[in-house]
Amino acid sequence: GKVVESGKAEDVFTNPSHAYTRRLMSAVPHADAPKAPRNAAQGEVLLQVAHLSKHYKLGSGPFSPKREFRAVDDVSFTLRRGETVGIVGESGSGKSSIARMLLRLNEPTSGAALFAGEDIFELKGKALDGFRRRVQMVFQDPFGSMNPRMNVRSIISEPWAIHRDILPRERWNERVVELLELVGLKAEHAARHPHQFSGGQRQRIAIARALASEPELIVCDEAVSALDVSIQMQVIELLADLRQRLGLSYVFITHDLPIVRQFADRILVMQRGRIVEEGETEALLVSPQHEYTQALLRAVPQPKWLRSDPAPIAG
Template identity: 55%
Template sequence: MSTSGEPVLQVRGLYKHFPLTQGILFKRQVGAVKAVDGVDLDLYRGETLGVVGESGCGKSTVARLLVHLERATKGQILYKGEDITKLSGRALKAVRRNIQMVFQDPYTSLNPRMTVGDIVGEPYEIHPDVAPKGDRRRRVRELLDVVGLNPEHLNRYPHQFSGGQRQRIGIARGLALRPEVIVADEPVSALDVSVQAQVVNLMERLQDEFDLSYVFIAHDLSIVRHISDRVAVMYLGRIVETGDDTQIYEHPTHPYTQALLSAVPVPDPDAREHRERIILTGDVPSPADPPSGCRFRTRCWKARERCTLEVPALAVPAVFRDVDSPAAHDSACHFAEEKTVVPPEAGGE
């Protein structure tokens, strides 16, 4: 996938801090949970950008910021050059039509009191100009068919479907307005392994059919590699490494990425014996009180005094700048070093 041309979505210096308060009658702010703390991302037309990281690193908050379900504390989210963080009313409604979301939990993201036909057709009530009123039922049937569901089931309720079928309903709802960007927040994490593969393959087919760009958020690195063109690794509110799938999976340079990859299950017993397992010590620091300098330094085996004092920039490490190598990609580490964690034959699709 080529990343030439202007990005369809650009994120610059994005912050989201949730205030911590004390008191009952007279509340005062005593701190903030820094859920997202300076994130830069680019999403190009027709590509899938995978965002991975541990639970609590800020992935889902980034997703909610992109579709304006949360208002950013600071920073820019540019859709075709327009900053959507400053929009409201009709202008925001118009942009939201082009940036839709598929939620993590197929059980709670669907209204149990609404039929499938009403759920998938609800976007047409909010954006009536997309489909004439008399044509909406036909559109809903077409969408159900596209995602692999029986169009005759549009009068059923969510509880009458399995988890995988419910997620297909959520995908159909996301497609209703023919968006350009879909933000998928861990869309397969609540599903069985066999169903996960079906849903991921469905999303790949729909991407080609509808010319979609995906922000695909997950903690399962093997699924992210299967579907993504580029990958961004998050830790404690910040991006620590970005690159294409070959750069990230076979030539990781950030210690955190290397530790994540070493934890990926490897089905091949021979490859499993030869890989290096990296065990991180300590717990993830609180986003309300992150470490100074490099946020990963409290769990990193390479940490030195410089890591305490300086925040590492997300850029190609100096040691790789003049080298024609897959290791020459952005990594926020003062002492970045290439390391093959998983043998190439084990890390493939």
């Protein structure tokens, strides 16, 4: 509730005097920031996506010909166990459509996706239940995905009520506390309700709930995009730490390139439903080949005293 420092923008940025300001500034992701720990060895193929497409029918009026809109257009990629693939692209490029198909929330128009060798789109019954346990999703808005009337204990225990074979009921309370501690929260938080937390804490609860079903793959769709920069880096560090400790794999979707730089092993750049460029994170970001990737990188905000192009004239 207090102003701890004020001054000219450039001075505060380049030479912050208060410790708290310094902490805020160093949280802004930049090229030479330390990288999140990586699993050196890469395991077997966990997810193999081949020629995945999602088309929507548009314009069915009497004079407009039926057209097809290709939200996802012939997307293929592979994810190994322990690996993180970042999917980057501007809003509307088809990222969430891919996530929703991989989680069996939407049907694909065509294409295949194998998870641990089995075709996701063919799963039924027990095999589908098992898949829903092994693959979890973390969304941008954890508040929207939590029942506001449930306390944190019930939110985290929910998967155990659905998938009865994960954990016997007498171990639930103990495991809720373990999971809260794993994501950097406290035992006493279990009795609180979602509105009693900050955005960053709520995202930790969403991660704890995802972990409750002991997944192998977590799909994060803009999972840190709504958080402020210092909290973004804390959540990324948490995800990286869990990757290391639990051997998790991630599909990490974001419109924000600097965020994936710290975290992804490989990046796919999407534009209008297609992968226009892909590669190892550093190689791709240091020398982007496609002009769209270059444009995304240029779109990363620079302080005005570092910008080379003249600022637009107001009015």
